[in-house]
Amino acid sequence: MRPTTEAPGNSPPACVDEAEPGAVPAAPVFGILFALSFAHLVNDTLQSLIPAIYPILKTELRLDYSHIGLITLTNQLSASLLQPLVGAFTDKHPQPFSLALGMASTLAGLVLLSIAPNLTLVLVAVAFVGIGSSVFHPEASRVAHLSSGGRFGFAQSVFQVGGNAGSSLGPLLAAAIVVYRGQIVWFSLLALLGIIVLSRIGVWYRDNLAQHHARHRAAVARSSSQLTRRRVIFSLGILIVLIFSKYFYLASMSSYYTFFLIEKFSLSVQDAQLHLFIFLAAIAAGTFLGGPVGDRIGRKAVIWVSILGVAPFALALPYANLFWCAVLSAIIGIILASAFSAILVYAQELVPGKVGTMSGLFFGLAFGLGGIGSALLGEMADHHGLPFVFHICSYLPLIGLLTALLPNLGTPRRLISTMRR
Numbered sequence: 001m002r003p004t005t006e007a008p009g010n011s012p013p014a015c016v017d018e019a020e021p022g023a024v025p026a027a028p029v030f031g032i033l034f035a036l037s038f039a040h041l042v043n044d045t046l047q048s049l050i051p052a053i054y055p056i057l058k059t060e061l062r063l064d065y066s067h068i069g070l071i072t073l074t075n076q077l078s079a080s081l082l083q084p085l086v087g088a089f090t091d092k093h094p095q096p097f098s099l100a101l102g103m104a105s106t107l108a109g110l111v112l113l114s115i116a117p118n119l120t121l122v123l124v125a126v127a128f129v130g131i132g133s134s135v136f137h138p139e140a141s142r143v144a145h146l147s148s149g150g151r152f153g154f155a156q157s158v159f160q161v162g163g164n165a166g167s168s169l170g171p172l173l174a175a176a177i178v179v180y181r182g183q184i185v186w187f188s189l190l191a192l193l194g195i196i197v198l199s200r201i202g203v204w205y206r207d208n209l210a211q212h213h214a215r216h217r218a219a220v221a222r223s224s225s226q227l228t229r230r231r232v233i234f235s236l237g238i239l240i241v242l243i244f245s246k247y248f249y250l251a252s253m254s255s256y257y258t259f260f261l262i263e264k265f266s267l268s269v270q271d272a273q274l275h276l277f278i279f280l281a282a283i284a285a286g287t288f289l290g291g292p293v294g295d296r297i298g299r300k301a302v303i304w305v306s307i308l309g310v311a312p313f314a315l316a317l318p319y320a321n322l323f324w325c326a327v328l329s330a331i332i333g334i335i336l337a338s339a340f341s342a343i344l345v346y347a348q349e350l351v352p353g354k355v356g357t358m359s360g361l362f363f364g365l366a367f368g369l370g371g372i373g374s375a376l377l378g379e380m381a382d383h384h385g386l387p388f389v390f391h392i393c394s395y396l397p398l399i400g401l402l403t404a405l406l407p408n409l410g411t412p413r414r415l416i417s418t419m420r421r
Contacts, residue, residue, distance in 0.1 A: 028151055033148075033158045035201055036143060037159055037162030038162055039136075040136075040162035040163040042166065042193065044166030045167075045170040061118065067119055076130070076371040079367050080130075080371075081364060083137055083359075086134050086356070087356035088356065089356075091354055098135055098202075099136060100202055104191075105132035110185065111188055114183075114184045134360075138356040138359040141344070141359035151292070153292055154292045157287060157289070157292060157341045160340065161287050232351060235350055243369060249397065251370050252377050255378070257275070258273060259272075259386055260390055263386055275325065279332070281330075282332070283333040286334035286338045299345055300408060304403045306336060307403065308401060308403065313331050314395075318391050340362075344358065347362060377393070
């Protein structure tokens with residue numbers, strides 16, 4: 001990268017390669033985007049089955065809580081640490097049918113999990129499921145980028161909504177269907193459906209890859225970054241810290257919000273779960289909003305609002321009564337959820353030509369930081385109590401002030417209009 005003067009907020013974006021006519025389709029390929037979103041729903045539904053069957057595994061295999069923690073660690077490490085490696089490899093060597101192969105790995109893991117007679121084979125099974133997710137996310141993000149028609153935020157949001165829906169659906173399906181562990185094999189039918197859908201996507205990906213790749217390489221070769229290498233690395237570091245603040249706060253809400261409400265307001269488990277559902281539903285709504293808004297007003301503006309904008313509501317939540325807890329949690333969910341799509345697309349624009357690497361890195365961080373946050377906050381709650389945890393976490397959105405240090409990459413609306421001329 002050649003060091004030059006940084007662009008002002010209204011200058012053309014650093015990722016000028018994506019402004020080349022023909023580098024992406026002239027309009028979003030909605031059939032591919034919706035198929036990707038459905039495949040994301042399938043993938044995350046199957047991923048979320050694993051914690052849902054922990055009570056069954058604990059009883060049948062006579063496990064203790066340290067064994068359960070080891071199962072979680074194995075699944076999350078295989079699902080998070082491999083993603084940047086997969087993304088970096090496929091940036092150089094695209095694999096159109098790796099999406100279907102990843103789902104096949106998940107299928108193999110589910111079948112093994114349904115019959116595994118001991119802890120060792122359970123660990124192997126959940127590792128296969130995690131590997132399937134590691135392959136899926138970076139490559140599916142690349143296909144979403146390719147089929148976006150220049151509306152990169154919109155495409156990423158459509159893709160993300162499917163995953164959020166799947167994460168919520170998995171435990172419900174497990175509660176409805178999995179009575180004993182052997183019945184988990186029925187979810188293999190869902191994995192088979194996912195393989196069929198992803199194979200069809202792979203055909204489209206293969207047919208469009210060669211032309212896109214030639215134009216994309218030529219565009220990258222012609223482009224000269226407006227940022228020094230050091231500034232790009234620094235900016236990626238800022239984005240990682242913002243992801244940390246988002247997913248540690250989400251971990252506090254998703255893992256401990258129900259316990260907080262039960263302890264503070266003496267709610268029943270059912271009523272507390274209803275409040276958690278309000279928060280999760282708001283997350284789903286916010287996930288879709290962030291990408292399209294970022295396409296119109298710019299990723300940095302969305303990152304500002306989605307991280308720092310949560311701060312006043314998060315700071316008020318520990319002191320609110322039950323009614324205002326519900327209202328504040330809904331506002332927090334909508335605003336905070338819009339961050340990930342904006343951060344991911346911003347990172348892809350910051351490092352042009354590395355869509356898979358950036359997708360793998362930030363999806364991997366999302367998986368890993370969520371798990372680490374849940375464990376650390378649980379330890380903190382054991383030692384200092386839940387009110388202390390929620391007071392500490394309420395300050396995490398203030399980390400959004402670091403957004404001021406990010407460079408302006410331009411206004412995507414101008415970029416899109418350039419592509420369509």
